[in-house]
Amino acid sequence: MKYPDIEFESFFTWSNRPRIIYSPGARAEIAYELRELGGRRVAMFTDKGLVEAGVAEMVAAELRSSDVELVGIFDNIVQDARIGNINEGAQFYRSRGADSMVAVGGGSVMDTAKAINILIGDGGEDFQPLAEQAALWEGATPLPPHVAVPTTAGTGSEVTTAIVVLDAKARVKLQITHPYNADVAMLDPELTVKLPxxxxxxxxxxxxxxxxxxxxxxxxxxxxxxxxxxxxxxxxxxxxxxxxxxxxxxxxxxxxxxxxxxxxxxxxxxxxxxxxxxxxxxxxxxxxxxxxxxxxxxxxxxxxxxxxxxxxxxxxxxxxxxxxxxxxxxxxxxxxxxxxxxxxxxxxxxxxxxxxxxxxxxxxxxxxxxxxxxxxxxxxxxxxxxxxxxxxxxxxx
Ligand SMILES: [Fe+2]
Incomplete structure:
Protein backbone atom coordinates (compact mmCIF):
# COMPACT_ATOMS: atom_id res chain seq x y z
CA MET A 1 0.00 0.00 0.00
CA LYS A 2 1.26 3.48 -0.85
CA TYR A 3 1.31 5.63 2.30
CA PRO A 4 -1.95 7.63 2.38
CA ASP A 5 -2.29 11.34 3.21
CA ILE A 6 -2.50 10.97 6.96
CA GLU A 7 -3.12 14.10 8.98
CA PHE A 8 -1.85 14.52 12.51
CA GLU A 9 -1.97 17.19 15.20
CA SER A 10 0.63 19.94 14.71
CA PHE A 11 1.57 19.56 18.38
CA PHE A 12 2.27 16.33 20.20
CA THR A 13 4.56 15.07 22.96
CA TRP A 14 6.13 11.66 23.43
CA SER A 15 7.38 10.14 26.68
CA ASN A 16 10.02 7.43 26.51
CA ARG A 17 10.40 5.21 29.55
CA PRO A 18 11.48 2.55 30.47
CA ARG A 19 14.59 0.83 29.14
CA ILE A 20 13.55 -2.37 27.35
CA ILE A 21 15.56 -5.60 27.32
CA TYR A 22 14.48 -8.52 25.15
CA SER A 23 15.85 -12.05 25.08
CA PRO A 24 14.70 -15.60 25.73
CA GLY A 25 16.27 -16.05 29.18
CA ALA A 26 16.46 -12.27 29.84
CA ARG A 27 15.46 -12.95 33.47
CA ALA A 28 19.16 -13.69 34.12
CA GLU A 29 19.79 -9.93 33.69
CA ILE A 30 17.31 -8.70 36.32
CA ALA A 31 19.79 -8.70 39.21
CA TYR A 32 22.38 -6.79 37.15
CA GLU A 33 19.82 -4.16 36.18
CA LEU A 34 18.63 -3.77 39.77
CA ARG A 35 22.20 -3.29 40.99
CA GLU A 36 22.85 -0.69 38.31
CA LEU A 37 19.78 1.16 39.59
CA GLY A 38 21.06 0.97 43.18
CA GLY A 39 18.87 -1.92 44.40
CA ARG A 40 20.35 -4.39 46.88
CA ARG A 41 17.31 -5.81 48.68
CA VAL A 42 14.61 -6.76 46.21
CA ALA A 43 10.99 -7.70 46.93
CA MET A 44 9.18 -9.76 44.29
CA PHE A 45 5.50 -9.14 43.50
CA THR A 46 3.48 -11.81 41.75
CA ASP A 47 0.32 -13.93 42.06
CA LYS A 48 -0.54 -17.43 43.27
CA GLY A 49 -1.17 -18.79 39.78
CA LEU A 50 2.36 -17.90 38.69
CA VAL A 51 3.80 -19.44 41.84
CA GLU A 52 1.87 -22.67 41.17
CA ALA A 53 2.92 -22.71 37.51
CA GLY A 54 6.57 -22.38 38.58
CA VAL A 55 7.00 -19.12 36.65
CA ALA A 56 7.71 -17.01 39.74
CA GLU A 57 10.40 -19.51 40.72
CA MET A 58 12.09 -19.18 37.30
CA VAL A 59 12.76 -15.55 38.23
CA ALA A 60 13.33 -16.11 41.97
CA ALA A 61 16.01 -18.76 41.24
CA GLU A 62 17.99 -16.24 39.17
CA LEU A 63 17.78 -13.66 41.95
CA ARG A 64 18.87 -16.13 44.65
CA SER A 65 21.99 -16.99 42.72
CA SER A 66 22.86 -13.31 42.19
CA ASP A 67 24.49 -10.61 44.28
CA VAL A 68 21.21 -8.89 45.16
CA GLU A 69 19.19 -10.24 48.06
CA LEU A 70 15.65 -11.51 47.43
CA VAL A 71 14.06 -10.36 50.70
CA GLY A 72 10.58 -11.78 50.06
CA ILE A 73 7.92 -12.83 47.56
CA PHE A 74 4.48 -11.24 47.86
CA ASP A 75 2.18 -13.57 45.89
CA ASN A 76 -1.15 -12.19 47.10
CA ILE A 77 -1.92 -10.00 44.09
CA VAL A 78 -5.50 -10.46 42.88
CA GLN A 79 -7.22 -9.86 39.53
CA ASP A 80 -7.49 -6.10 38.85
CA ALA A 81 -5.40 -3.76 40.99
CA ARG A 82 -7.33 -2.86 44.18
CA ILE A 83 -6.59 -0.28 46.88
CA GLY A 84 -6.49 -2.77 49.80
CA ASN A 85 -4.19 -5.09 47.89
CA ILE A 86 -1.87 -2.18 46.99
CA ASN A 87 -1.68 -1.12 50.65
CA GLU A 88 -0.90 -4.70 51.73
CA GLY A 89 1.88 -4.92 49.16
CA ALA A 90 3.47 -1.67 50.34
CA GLN A 91 3.34 -2.92 53.93
CA PHE A 92 5.08 -6.14 52.84
CA TYR A 93 7.81 -4.16 51.03
CA ARG A 94 8.50 -2.08 54.13
CA SER A 95 8.33 -5.00 56.56
CA ARG A 96 11.03 -6.81 54.56
CA GLY A 97 13.27 -3.77 54.40
CA ALA A 98 13.22 -3.84 50.60
CA ASP A 99 14.84 -1.07 48.57
CA SER A 100 13.70 -2.20 45.11
CA MET A 101 11.10 -4.38 43.40
CA VAL A 102 10.59 -6.85 40.61
CA ALA A 103 7.03 -7.43 39.35
CA VAL A 104 6.40 -10.78 37.66
CA GLY A 105 2.98 -11.21 36.09
CA GLY A 106 0.22 -10.00 33.83
CA GLY A 107 -1.48 -6.62 33.85
CA SER A 108 -2.99 -6.92 37.33
CA VAL A 109 0.37 -7.74 38.91
CA MET A 110 2.22 -5.04 36.99
CA ASP A 111 -0.40 -2.36 37.70
CA THR A 112 -0.55 -3.28 41.40
CA ALA A 113 3.26 -3.18 41.63
CA LYS A 114 3.41 0.24 39.94
CA ALA A 115 0.90 1.53 42.49
CA ILE A 116 2.85 -0.03 45.38
CA ASN A 117 6.00 1.74 44.22
CA ILE A 118 4.16 5.07 44.05
CA LEU A 119 2.92 4.53 47.61
CA ILE A 120 6.45 3.64 48.75
CA GLY A 121 7.81 6.78 47.09
CA ASP A 122 5.04 8.84 48.65
CA GLY A 123 5.79 7.50 52.12
CA GLY A 124 2.11 6.99 52.97
CA GLU A 125 0.21 3.86 53.94
CA ASP A 126 -3.01 4.28 51.98
CA PHE A 127 -3.23 4.53 48.20
CA GLN A 128 -6.82 5.85 48.26
CA PRO A 129 -6.02 9.60 48.36
CA LEU A 130 -3.46 9.13 45.56
CA ALA A 131 -5.98 7.17 43.46
CA GLU A 132 -8.45 10.03 43.82
CA GLN A 133 -5.95 12.50 42.31
CA ALA A 134 -5.74 10.39 39.12
CA ALA A 135 -2.85 12.32 37.53
CA LEU A 136 0.17 12.26 39.84
CA TRP A 137 2.54 14.31 37.68
CA GLU A 138 2.87 17.53 39.61
CA GLY A 139 6.08 17.48 41.63
CA ALA A 140 6.59 13.76 40.94
CA THR A 141 10.08 12.50 41.77
CA PRO A 142 11.82 9.25 40.74
CA LEU A 143 10.73 6.12 42.60
CA PRO A 144 12.79 3.21 44.00
CA PRO A 145 14.25 0.77 41.43
CA HIS A 146 11.59 -1.29 39.66
CA VAL A 147 11.97 -4.03 37.04
CA ALA A 148 8.74 -5.16 35.33
CA VAL A 149 8.64 -8.68 33.92
CA PRO A 150 5.48 -9.41 31.90
CA THR A 151 4.24 -13.00 31.78
CA THR A 152 1.42 -12.26 29.34
CA ALA A 153 1.66 -10.62 25.93
CA GLY A 154 -1.20 -8.27 26.39
CA THR A 155 -1.48 -5.23 28.61
CA GLY A 156 1.82 -3.53 27.83
CA SER A 157 1.73 -2.31 31.44
CA GLU A 158 5.51 -2.85 31.64
CA VAL A 159 5.97 0.28 29.48
CA THR A 160 2.95 2.47 30.29
CA THR A 161 2.55 5.11 32.98
CA ALA A 162 -1.11 4.19 33.57
CA ILE A 163 -2.53 2.06 36.35
CA VAL A 164 -6.11 0.82 36.19
CA VAL A 165 -7.48 0.34 39.71
CA LEU A 166 -10.79 -1.36 40.42
CA ASP A 167 -12.82 0.39 43.10
CA ALA A 168 -14.84 -2.72 44.01
CA LYS A 169 -17.23 -0.86 46.31
CA ALA A 170 -18.14 1.83 43.77
CA ARG A 171 -17.90 -0.70 40.90
CA VAL A 172 -15.77 1.61 38.78
CA LYS A 173 -12.34 1.34 37.22
CA LEU A 174 -10.12 4.34 37.96
CA GLN A 175 -7.19 5.34 35.84
CA ILE A 176 -4.12 6.75 37.57
CA THR A 177 -0.92 7.95 35.93
CA HIS A 178 2.53 8.74 37.31
CA PRO A 179 5.51 9.70 35.12
CA TYR A 180 7.88 7.27 36.86
CA ASN A 181 6.77 3.84 35.74
CA ALA A 182 9.09 0.81 35.79
CA ASP A 183 12.78 1.51 35.14
CA VAL A 184 13.29 -1.62 33.07
CA ALA A 185 10.87 -3.80 31.10
CA MET A 186 12.41 -7.26 30.94
CA LEU A 187 10.92 -9.23 28.03
CA ASP A 188 11.63 -12.94 28.43
CA PRO A 189 9.33 -15.08 26.23
CA GLU A 190 10.32 -18.24 28.15
CA LEU A 191 8.17 -16.90 31.00
CA THR A 192 5.06 -16.86 28.78
CA VAL A 193 5.06 -20.43 27.39
CA LYS A 194 2.90 -21.82 30.23
CA LEU A 195 0.11 -19.35 29.59
CA PRO A 196 -3.06 -21.31 28.65
FE1 LIG B 1 -6.07 -2.71 27.53
Whole structure:
Protein backbone atom coordinates (compact mmCIF):
# COMPACT_ATOMS: atom_id res chain seq x y z
CA MET A 1 0.00 0.00 0.00
CA LYS A 2 1.26 3.48 -0.85
CA TYR A 3 1.31 5.63 2.30
CA PRO A 4 -1.95 7.63 2.38
CA ASP A 5 -2.29 11.34 3.21
CA ILE A 6 -2.50 10.97 6.96
CA GLU A 7 -3.12 14.10 8.98
CA PHE A 8 -1.85 14.52 12.51
CA GLU A 9 -1.97 17.19 15.20
CA SER A 10 0.63 19.94 14.71
CA PHE A 11 1.57 19.56 18.38
CA PHE A 12 2.27 16.33 20.20
CA THR A 13 4.56 15.07 22.96
CA TRP A 14 6.13 11.66 23.43
CA SER A 15 7.38 10.14 26.68
CA ASN A 16 10.02 7.43 26.51
CA ARG A 17 10.40 5.21 29.55
CA PRO A 18 11.48 2.55 30.47
CA ARG A 19 14.59 0.83 29.14
CA ILE A 20 13.55 -2.37 27.35
CA ILE A 21 15.56 -5.60 27.32
CA TYR A 22 14.48 -8.52 25.15
CA SER A 23 15.85 -12.05 25.08
CA PRO A 24 14.70 -15.60 25.73
CA GLY A 25 16.27 -16.05 29.18
CA ALA A 26 16.46 -12.27 29.84
CA ARG A 27 15.46 -12.95 33.47
CA ALA A 28 19.16 -13.69 34.12
CA GLU A 29 19.79 -9.93 33.69
CA ILE A 30 17.31 -8.70 36.32
CA ALA A 31 19.79 -8.70 39.21
CA TYR A 32 22.38 -6.79 37.15
CA GLU A 33 19.82 -4.16 36.18
CA LEU A 34 18.63 -3.77 39.77
CA ARG A 35 22.20 -3.29 40.99
CA GLU A 36 22.85 -0.69 38.31
CA LEU A 37 19.78 1.16 39.59
CA GLY A 38 21.06 0.97 43.18
CA GLY A 39 18.87 -1.92 44.40
CA ARG A 40 20.35 -4.39 46.88
CA ARG A 41 17.31 -5.81 48.68
CA VAL A 42 14.61 -6.76 46.21
CA ALA A 43 10.99 -7.70 46.93
CA MET A 44 9.18 -9.76 44.29
CA PHE A 45 5.50 -9.14 43.50
CA THR A 46 3.48 -11.81 41.75
CA ASP A 47 0.32 -13.93 42.06
CA LYS A 48 -0.54 -17.43 43.27
CA GLY A 49 -1.17 -18.79 39.78
CA LEU A 50 2.36 -17.90 38.69
CA VAL A 51 3.80 -19.44 41.84
CA GLU A 52 1.87 -22.67 41.17
CA ALA A 53 2.92 -22.71 37.51
CA GLY A 54 6.57 -22.38 38.58
CA VAL A 55 7.00 -19.12 36.65
CA ALA A 56 7.71 -17.01 39.74
CA GLU A 57 10.40 -19.51 40.72
CA MET A 58 12.09 -19.18 37.30
CA VAL A 59 12.76 -15.55 38.23
CA ALA A 60 13.33 -16.11 41.97
CA ALA A 61 16.01 -18.76 41.24
CA GLU A 62 17.99 -16.24 39.17
CA LEU A 63 17.78 -13.66 41.95
CA ARG A 64 18.87 -16.13 44.65
CA SER A 65 21.99 -16.99 42.72
CA SER A 66 22.86 -13.31 42.19
CA ASP A 67 24.49 -10.61 44.28
CA VAL A 68 21.21 -8.89 45.16
CA GLU A 69 19.19 -10.24 48.06
CA LEU A 70 15.65 -11.51 47.43
CA VAL A 71 14.06 -10.36 50.70
CA GLY A 72 10.58 -11.78 50.06
CA ILE A 73 7.92 -12.83 47.56
CA PHE A 74 4.48 -11.24 47.86
CA ASP A 75 2.18 -13.57 45.89
CA ASN A 76 -1.15 -12.19 47.10
CA ILE A 77 -1.92 -10.00 44.09
CA VAL A 78 -5.50 -10.46 42.88
CA GLN A 79 -7.22 -9.86 39.53
CA ASP A 80 -7.49 -6.10 38.85
CA ALA A 81 -5.40 -3.76 40.99
CA ARG A 82 -7.33 -2.86 44.18
CA ILE A 83 -6.59 -0.28 46.88
CA GLY A 84 -6.49 -2.77 49.80
CA ASN A 85 -4.19 -5.09 47.89
CA ILE A 86 -1.87 -2.18 46.99
CA ASN A 87 -1.68 -1.12 50.65
CA GLU A 88 -0.90 -4.70 51.73
CA GLY A 89 1.88 -4.92 49.16
CA ALA A 90 3.47 -1.67 50.34
CA GLN A 91 3.34 -2.92 53.93
CA PHE A 92 5.08 -6.14 52.84
CA TYR A 93 7.81 -4.16 51.03
CA ARG A 94 8.50 -2.08 54.13
CA SER A 95 8.33 -5.00 56.56
CA ARG A 96 11.03 -6.81 54.56
CA GLY A 97 13.27 -3.77 54.40
CA ALA A 98 13.22 -3.84 50.60
CA ASP A 99 14.84 -1.07 48.57
CA SER A 100 13.70 -2.20 45.11
CA MET A 101 11.10 -4.38 43.40
CA VAL A 102 10.59 -6.85 40.61
CA ALA A 103 7.03 -7.43 39.35
CA VAL A 104 6.40 -10.78 37.66
CA GLY A 105 2.98 -11.21 36.09
CA GLY A 106 0.22 -10.00 33.83
CA GLY A 107 -1.48 -6.62 33.85
CA SER A 108 -2.99 -6.92 37.33
CA VAL A 109 0.37 -7.74 38.91
CA MET A 110 2.22 -5.04 36.99
CA ASP A 111 -0.40 -2.36 37.70
CA THR A 112 -0.55 -3.28 41.40
CA ALA A 113 3.26 -3.18 41.63
CA LYS A 114 3.41 0.24 39.94
CA ALA A 115 0.90 1.53 42.49
CA ILE A 116 2.85 -0.03 45.38
CA ASN A 117 6.00 1.74 44.22
CA ILE A 118 4.16 5.07 44.05
CA LEU A 119 2.92 4.53 47.61
CA ILE A 120 6.45 3.64 48.75
CA GLY A 121 7.81 6.78 47.09
CA ASP A 122 5.04 8.84 48.65
CA GLY A 123 5.79 7.50 52.12
CA GLY A 124 2.11 6.99 52.97
CA GLU A 125 0.21 3.86 53.94
CA ASP A 126 -3.01 4.28 51.98
CA PHE A 127 -3.23 4.53 48.20
CA GLN A 128 -6.82 5.85 48.26
CA PRO A 129 -6.02 9.60 48.36
CA LEU A 130 -3.46 9.13 45.56
CA ALA A 131 -5.98 7.17 43.46
CA GLU A 132 -8.45 10.03 43.82
CA GLN A 133 -5.95 12.50 42.31
CA ALA A 134 -5.74 10.39 39.12
CA ALA A 135 -2.85 12.32 37.53
CA LEU A 136 0.17 12.26 39.84
CA TRP A 137 2.54 14.31 37.68
CA GLU A 138 2.87 17.53 39.61
CA GLY A 139 6.08 17.48 41.63
CA ALA A 140 6.59 13.76 40.94
CA THR A 141 10.08 12.50 41.77
CA PRO A 142 11.82 9.25 40.74
CA LEU A 143 10.73 6.12 42.60
CA PRO A 144 12.79 3.21 44.00
CA PRO A 145 14.25 0.77 41.43
CA HIS A 146 11.59 -1.29 39.66
CA VAL A 147 11.97 -4.03 37.04
CA ALA A 148 8.74 -5.16 35.33
CA VAL A 149 8.64 -8.68 33.92
CA PRO A 150 5.48 -9.41 31.90
CA THR A 151 4.24 -13.00 31.78
CA THR A 152 1.42 -12.26 29.34
CA ALA A 153 1.66 -10.62 25.93
CA GLY A 154 -1.20 -8.27 26.39
CA THR A 155 -1.48 -5.23 28.61
CA GLY A 156 1.82 -3.53 27.83
CA SER A 157 1.73 -2.31 31.44
CA GLU A 158 5.51 -2.85 31.64
CA VAL A 159 5.97 0.28 29.48
CA THR A 160 2.95 2.47 30.29
CA THR A 161 2.55 5.11 32.98
CA ALA A 162 -1.11 4.19 33.57
CA ILE A 163 -2.53 2.06 36.35
CA VAL A 164 -6.11 0.82 36.19
CA VAL A 165 -7.48 0.34 39.71
CA LEU A 166 -10.79 -1.36 40.42
CA ASP A 167 -12.82 0.39 43.10
CA ALA A 168 -14.84 -2.72 44.01
CA LYS A 169 -17.23 -0.86 46.31
CA ALA A 170 -18.14 1.83 43.77
CA ARG A 171 -17.90 -0.70 40.90
CA VAL A 172 -15.77 1.61 38.78
CA LYS A 173 -12.34 1.34 37.22
CA LEU A 174 -10.12 4.34 37.96
CA GLN A 175 -7.19 5.34 35.84
CA ILE A 176 -4.12 6.75 37.57
CA THR A 177 -0.92 7.95 35.93
CA HIS A 178 2.53 8.74 37.31
CA PRO A 179 5.51 9.70 35.12
CA TYR A 180 7.88 7.27 36.86
CA ASN A 181 6.77 3.84 35.74
CA ALA A 182 9.09 0.81 35.79
CA ASP A 183 12.78 1.51 35.14
CA VAL A 184 13.29 -1.62 33.07
CA ALA A 185 10.87 -3.80 31.10
CA MET A 186 12.41 -7.26 30.94
CA LEU A 187 10.92 -9.23 28.03
CA ASP A 188 11.63 -12.94 28.43
CA PRO A 189 9.33 -15.08 26.23
CA GLU A 190 10.32 -18.24 28.15
CA LEU A 191 8.17 -16.90 31.00
CA THR A 192 5.06 -16.86 28.78
CA VAL A 193 5.06 -20.43 27.39
CA LYS A 194 2.90 -21.82 30.23
CA LEU A 195 0.11 -19.35 29.59
CA PRO A 196 -3.06 -21.31 28.65
CA UNK A 197 -4.31 -20.94 25.05
CA UNK A 198 -7.45 -19.06 26.08
CA UNK A 199 -5.55 -16.42 28.06
CA UNK A 200 -2.93 -16.18 25.31
CA UNK A 201 -5.79 -15.46 22.90
CA UNK A 202 -7.56 -12.74 24.86
CA UNK A 203 -4.48 -11.00 26.24
CA UNK A 204 -3.23 -10.91 22.63
CA UNK A 205 -6.50 -9.24 21.66
CA UNK A 206 -5.90 -6.63 24.39
CA UNK A 207 -2.56 -5.82 22.73
CA UNK A 208 -4.23 -5.66 19.31
CA UNK A 209 -6.87 -3.30 20.71
CA UNK A 210 -4.14 -1.02 22.12
CA UNK A 211 -2.50 -0.86 18.70
CA UNK A 212 -5.69 -0.30 16.69
CA UNK A 213 -7.16 2.23 19.12
CA UNK A 214 -3.77 3.98 19.42
CA UNK A 215 -3.53 4.37 15.63
CA UNK A 216 -7.14 5.58 15.29
CA UNK A 217 -7.16 7.74 18.45
CA UNK A 218 -7.52 11.53 18.56
CA UNK A 219 -4.14 11.38 20.34
CA UNK A 220 -2.46 9.56 17.42
CA UNK A 221 0.93 10.73 16.17
CA UNK A 222 3.47 9.49 13.61
CA UNK A 223 5.54 7.91 16.40
CA UNK A 224 2.54 6.03 17.74
CA UNK A 225 1.57 4.99 14.22
CA UNK A 226 5.00 3.43 13.66
CA UNK A 227 4.75 1.42 16.87
CA UNK A 228 1.07 0.51 16.60
CA UNK A 229 1.14 -0.57 12.96
CA UNK A 230 4.12 -2.87 13.48
CA UNK A 231 2.42 -4.35 16.55
CA UNK A 232 -0.61 -5.13 14.34
CA UNK A 233 1.62 -6.87 11.75
CA UNK A 234 3.23 -9.02 14.44
CA UNK A 235 -0.05 -9.90 16.17
CA UNK A 236 -1.80 -11.01 12.97
CA UNK A 237 1.16 -13.22 12.16
CA UNK A 238 2.14 -14.60 15.55
CA UNK A 239 -0.98 -14.68 17.76
CA UNK A 240 -2.52 -17.71 16.00
CA UNK A 241 0.87 -19.46 16.21
CA UNK A 242 1.22 -18.71 19.94
CA UNK A 243 -2.31 -20.04 20.60
CA UNK A 244 -1.68 -23.23 18.56
CA UNK A 245 1.92 -23.85 19.68
CA UNK A 246 2.34 -22.53 23.23
CA UNK A 247 6.03 -23.50 23.37
CA UNK A 248 6.98 -21.76 20.13
CA UNK A 249 9.50 -19.22 21.41
CA UNK A 250 9.53 -17.32 18.11
CA UNK A 251 5.76 -16.79 18.30
CA UNK A 252 5.84 -16.02 22.04
CA UNK A 253 8.76 -13.63 21.59
CA UNK A 254 7.13 -11.73 18.77
CA UNK A 255 3.88 -11.47 20.74
CA UNK A 256 5.77 -10.08 23.73
CA UNK A 257 7.47 -7.51 21.49
CA UNK A 258 4.11 -6.68 19.88
CA UNK A 259 2.40 -6.09 23.22
CA UNK A 260 5.25 -3.82 24.32
CA UNK A 261 5.09 -1.87 21.03
CA UNK A 262 1.32 -1.57 21.42
CA UNK A 263 1.81 -0.47 25.04
CA UNK A 264 4.21 2.29 23.96
CA UNK A 265 1.71 3.31 21.28
CA UNK A 266 -1.38 3.62 23.48
CA UNK A 267 0.62 4.80 26.51
CA UNK A 268 1.05 8.05 24.60
CA UNK A 269 -1.78 8.05 22.04
CA UNK A 270 -4.36 6.66 24.52
CA UNK A 271 -7.19 4.34 23.42
CA UNK A 272 -10.89 4.98 22.72
CA UNK A 273 -14.35 3.49 22.70
CA UNK A 274 -13.30 -0.15 22.99
CA UNK A 275 -11.46 0.45 26.25
CA UNK A 276 -14.20 2.72 27.61
CA UNK A 277 -16.91 0.11 27.01
CA UNK A 278 -14.63 -2.73 28.16
CA UNK A 279 -13.71 -1.01 31.44
CA UNK A 280 -17.40 -0.65 32.33
CA UNK A 281 -18.04 -4.32 31.45
CA UNK A 282 -15.12 -5.31 33.66
CA UNK A 283 -16.35 -3.22 36.58
CA UNK A 284 -19.99 -4.38 36.39
CA UNK A 285 -19.75 -7.95 35.12
CA UNK A 286 -16.18 -9.02 35.92
CA UNK A 287 -15.36 -9.76 32.26
CA UNK A 288 -11.56 -10.10 31.97
CA UNK A 289 -10.15 -7.00 30.30
CA UNK A 290 -8.75 -8.66 27.16
CA UNK A 291 -11.92 -10.62 26.57
CA UNK A 292 -14.13 -7.54 26.98
CA UNK A 293 -11.92 -5.75 24.42
CA UNK A 294 -12.08 -8.71 22.04
CA UNK A 295 -15.89 -8.64 22.22
CA UNK A 296 -16.23 -4.90 21.66
CA UNK A 297 -13.40 -4.27 19.15
CA UNK A 298 -15.09 -5.08 15.80
CA UNK A 299 -18.26 -3.21 16.79
CA UNK A 300 -16.42 -0.03 17.78
CA UNK A 301 -14.21 -0.24 14.65
CA UNK A 302 -17.29 -0.47 12.44
CA UNK A 303 -18.81 2.53 14.23
CA UNK A 304 -15.59 4.57 13.83
CA UNK A 305 -14.66 3.54 10.27
CA UNK A 306 -16.36 6.40 8.44
CA UNK A 307 -14.74 9.01 10.69
CA UNK A 308 -11.13 8.04 9.96
CA UNK A 309 -11.17 5.63 7.02
CA UNK A 310 -7.54 6.26 6.05
CA UNK A 311 -6.31 5.29 9.48
CA UNK A 312 -8.35 2.08 9.43
CA UNK A 313 -7.03 1.47 5.90
CA UNK A 314 -3.51 1.43 7.41
CA UNK A 315 -4.79 -1.01 10.03
CA UNK A 316 -6.17 -3.28 7.28
CA UNK A 317 -2.87 -3.11 5.40
CA UNK A 318 -0.91 -4.00 8.55
CA UNK A 319 -3.32 -6.88 9.15
CA UNK A 320 -2.29 -8.31 5.78
CA UNK A 321 -5.30 -7.24 3.69
CA UNK A 322 -4.50 -6.26 0.09
CA UNK A 323 -6.10 -2.81 0.07
CA UNK A 324 -4.67 -1.62 -3.25
CA UNK A 325 -7.94 -1.81 -5.16
CA UNK A 326 -10.14 -0.63 -2.32
CA UNK A 327 -11.39 2.82 -1.50
CA UNK A 328 -10.57 3.88 2.09
CA UNK A 329 -14.01 3.06 3.50
CA UNK A 330 -13.98 -0.39 1.89
CA UNK A 331 -10.52 -0.96 3.33
CA UNK A 332 -11.72 0.17 6.77
CA UNK A 333 -14.55 -2.39 6.58
CA UNK A 334 -11.99 -5.00 5.54
CA UNK A 335 -10.04 -4.21 8.72
CA UNK A 336 -13.15 -5.07 10.75
CA UNK A 337 -13.48 -8.39 8.88
CA UNK A 338 -9.80 -9.16 9.43
CA UNK A 339 -10.25 -8.69 13.19
CA UNK A 340 -13.31 -10.95 13.17
CA UNK A 341 -11.40 -13.62 11.23
CA UNK A 342 -8.49 -13.43 13.66
CA UNK A 343 -10.88 -13.86 16.60
CA UNK A 344 -12.41 -17.00 15.13
CA UNK A 345 -8.99 -18.37 14.23
CA UNK A 346 -7.90 -18.12 17.87
CA UNK A 347 -11.19 -19.47 19.20
CA UNK A 348 -12.71 -16.35 20.75
CA UNK A 349 -16.41 -16.70 20.07
CA UNK A 350 -17.77 -15.10 23.26
CA UNK A 351 -20.46 -12.43 23.19
CA UNK A 352 -21.94 -10.40 26.05
CA UNK A 353 -24.53 -13.17 26.42
CA UNK A 354 -21.83 -15.50 27.77
CA UNK A 355 -21.28 -13.18 30.74
CA UNK A 356 -24.92 -12.74 31.71
CA UNK A 357 -24.94 -9.10 30.69
CA UNK A 358 -28.65 -8.18 30.40
CA UNK A 359 -29.74 -7.67 26.80
CA UNK A 360 -32.07 -4.94 27.97
CA UNK A 361 -32.00 -1.20 27.33
CA UNK A 362 -33.08 -0.31 30.90
CA UNK A 363 -30.72 -2.65 32.68
CA UNK A 364 -27.76 -1.59 30.56
CA UNK A 365 -28.27 2.05 31.54
CA UNK A 366 -25.81 2.10 34.44
CA UNK A 367 -23.08 0.39 32.40
CA UNK A 368 -23.65 2.83 29.52
CA UNK A 369 -23.31 5.74 31.96
CA UNK A 370 -20.08 4.35 33.37
CA UNK A 371 -18.60 3.84 29.90
CA UNK A 372 -19.64 7.38 28.90
CA UNK A 373 -17.74 8.81 31.86
CA UNK A 374 -14.59 6.75 31.20
CA UNK A 375 -11.44 8.80 30.57
CA UNK A 376 -10.83 7.00 27.23
CA UNK A 377 -14.08 8.16 25.57
CA UNK A 378 -12.57 11.50 24.58
CA UNK A 379 -9.84 9.76 22.54
CA UNK A 380 -12.33 7.89 20.39
CA UNK A 381 -12.07 9.24 16.83
CA UNK A 382 -15.86 9.53 16.46
CA UNK A 383 -17.87 11.39 19.08
CA UNK A 384 -19.61 8.86 21.33
CA UNK A 385 -23.05 9.74 22.71
CA UNK A 386 -24.64 7.57 25.40
CA UNK A 387 -27.04 6.30 22.76
CA UNK A 388 -24.11 5.19 20.60
CA UNK A 389 -22.58 3.33 23.52
CA UNK A 390 -25.91 1.59 24.18
CA UNK A 391 -26.12 0.55 20.53
CA UNK A 392 -22.54 -0.75 20.62
CA UNK A 393 -23.41 -2.93 23.62
CA UNK A 394 -26.63 -4.13 21.99
CA UNK A 395 -24.68 -5.14 18.87
CA UNK A 396 -22.33 -7.30 20.96
CA UNK A 397 -24.84 -9.98 22.04
FE1 LIG B 1 -6.07 -2.71 27.53
Missing amino acids: AKITAFTGMDALTHAIEGVASTGASPIGDALGLHAIRLIFKYLPMAVREPHDIEARGNMLIASTLAGMCFGNAMTGGVHATAHALGAHYGIPHGLANAIMLPHVMRFNAEERPLRYMMVADAAGVNVNDMDPLEAAQAAVEAVKDLKSEIGLTETLRDFKVPNDVEKLGETVGLAASDSQVSYNPRYLEEEDILNLYLSAF
